[in-house]
Amino acid sequence: MNFIKVASLSEFPEDSSKIVQLKNSKVVLFHFNGKITAIGNACLHKGGPLGLGCVENKYDGTYVTCPWHGWEYNIETGKAPFDYKDQQSVYQIKIDGDAILISEEPIVKAKKATHDLSALEDLIHLKYQTTASSLNILGISTTNMNDNLARFSTSEDALEKALAYASEKYGAQTKMIKLRQLKFRHCEGYYSQHMNACTWPCSITEMNPKDGMTQLYRDMVLWADVVLLATPIRWGNPSSLYYKMAERLNTVQNQITLKKKILIKNKVAAFIITGGQDNIQSVAGQLMWFFTDLGFIFPPFSFVGWSRGWTAEDMDKNVMQFKKSDYIKRTTEEMVDNCIETLSQIKNINSVKIIAPKPHRQDSLSADIENPDMNI
Structure with a gap:
C-alpha cells in the first residue's frame, strides 16, 4: 500500500x-x-x-x-x-x-447504514393532499399563553370565527394549529454552517419525527389550500412564536436555493393581526414578505387588523370592546371570501411554469472560491 x-x-x-x-x-x-x-x-x-x-x-x-x-x-x-x-x-x-x-486508500471503507425514515415518507416524497377541488383551510394561531391559565385571545378568537365561517358557508375542511401546543425545538442555524446543512425535511424533524413542527410541515405544505395566520402585536412585531416557526420554515424556502424546487404550490395566505396599540401595517408587511418568499399568493386586502391606538393603555377594555365589535366578524368573513375567490382563480395555474427569482449558489460573488474545510 x-x-x-x-x-x-x-x-x-x-x-x-x-x-x-x-x-x-x-x-x-x-x-x-x-x-x-x-x-x-x-x-x-x-x-x-x-x-x-x-x-x-x-x-x-x-x-x-x-x-x-x-x-x-x-x-x-x-x-x-x-x-x-x-x-x-x-x-x-x-x-x-x-x-x-x-x-492512499482507506483500510476500512465507509458504509452508511440504512436509517428508518418511513415516518417521514410523505414529507420526503412530497405527497400532496390538495386536489383540483379540495378546499382545505389551515388556521395557525401564534399567540403564546399558558393553557393551564385560560384567558381570552383576540387574535385566536378572530381566527376561530374565520374558520367557522369557511366551514359553514363553503363546506371547507378546516384545521387549527396552536403553535404554543406543538412543543417544537428552535431552529439551530445549520444553514449558517452551509446551505446544504439545511435539509428537507428539517434535520430536527429527521432526528425526531415527533417534533411539533412535523405536524405543521404536513399541514402547511401537503394539506392546506389556504393558510390563515393570526398573531398579536408584540412590541410592534408578530409574536415570538411566529418567529420561532418562521425560522424552522427556512427548510421550505431553502429548497429553492438548493434544488430550484418550490414546495408551496397554488396556495393562498391571509393574516389576522390584533393589538392593544397600533403597528398593524408594519406587522402585515413582515408577514407578507415572508410568506411570498415561501411561494404563497395573497388575495386583495389580505389582512384584518384590530387596534385601539397609541394611547389605549386601558387594556381591560380591549377585550370588552373586541367582543362587542361587529367589525371583526364582518372583516374576517370578507377576508375568507377573498381567499376562496382567489383560490378558485389559482387552482389551475401550472405551477411548473412558476419560477422563483431567488439567489442560487452560483450567483454568489464568492462562488468560485474553494473552501478547503468543506467537502462539497
Whole structure:
C-alpha cells in the first residue's frame, strides 16, 4: 500500500485536528491521547466537515461530533456509537521522522447504514393532499399563553370565527394549529454552517419525527389550500412564536436555493393581526414578505387588523370592546371570501411554469472560491 506525506508532526500539536486533501477526497487527522488517527472528513449524513467538529472522550472512546447535525464517530475506529451501524472510512497512519504519512486508500471503507425514515415518507416524497377541488383551510394561531391559565385571545378568537365561517358557508375542511401546543425545538442555524446543512425535511424533524413542527410541515405544505395566520402585536412585531416557526420554515424556502424546487404550490395566505396599540401595517408587511418568499399568493386586502391606538393603555377594555365589535366578524368573513375567490382563480395555474427569482449558489460573488474545510 502506498503512503503519502500529508503533514509534519512538529506542526501538528496534541489535542488538534487537521483536514488534508487526499486524491479526490478529504481526510481529517486527529492528534489526541498521544496518537494520530485519520478518518474520512465527510459525515455520512449530509457531508458535514468532521474536521471542524468537537472531539471529546465519551462513551467507550474518543469521538468527533459533526458540526452540522451532531452525528458522532470514533476517531480511531470510525464507528458510530451505541448500536448505530454507520462506519466512517479509516486510513492507516505511519510516522517517519517528522513526517506524517497516510495510506492512499482507506483500510476500512465507509458504509452508511440504512436509517428508518418511513415516518417521514410523505414529507420526503412530497405527497400532496390538495386536489383540483379540495378546499382545505389551515388556521395557525401564534399567540403564546399558558393553557393551564385560560384567558381570552383576540387574535385566536378572530381566527376561530374565520374558520367557522369557511366551514359553514363553503363546506371547507378546516384545521387549527396552536403553535404554543406543538412543543417544537428552535431552529439551530445549520444553514449558517452551509446551505446544504439545511435539509428537507428539517434535520430536527429527521432526528425526531415527533417534533411539533412535523405536524405543521404536513399541514402547511401537503394539506392546506389556504393558510390563515393570526398573531398579536408584540412590541410592534408578530409574536415570538411566529418567529420561532418562521425560522424552522427556512427548510421550505431553502429548497429553492438548493434544488430550484418550490414546495408551496397554488396556495393562498391571509393574516389576522390584533393589538392593544397600533403597528398593524408594519406587522402585515413582515408577514407578507415572508410568506411570498415561501411561494404563497395573497388575495386583495389580505389582512384584518384590530387596534385601539397609541394611547389605549386601558387594556381591560380591549377585550370588552373586541367582543362587542361587529367589525371583526364582518372583516374576517370578507377576508375568507377573498381567499376562496382567489383560490378558485389559482387552482389551475401550472405551477411548473412558476419560477422563483431567488439567489442560487452560483450567483454568489464568492462562488468560485474553494473552501478547503468543506467537502462539497
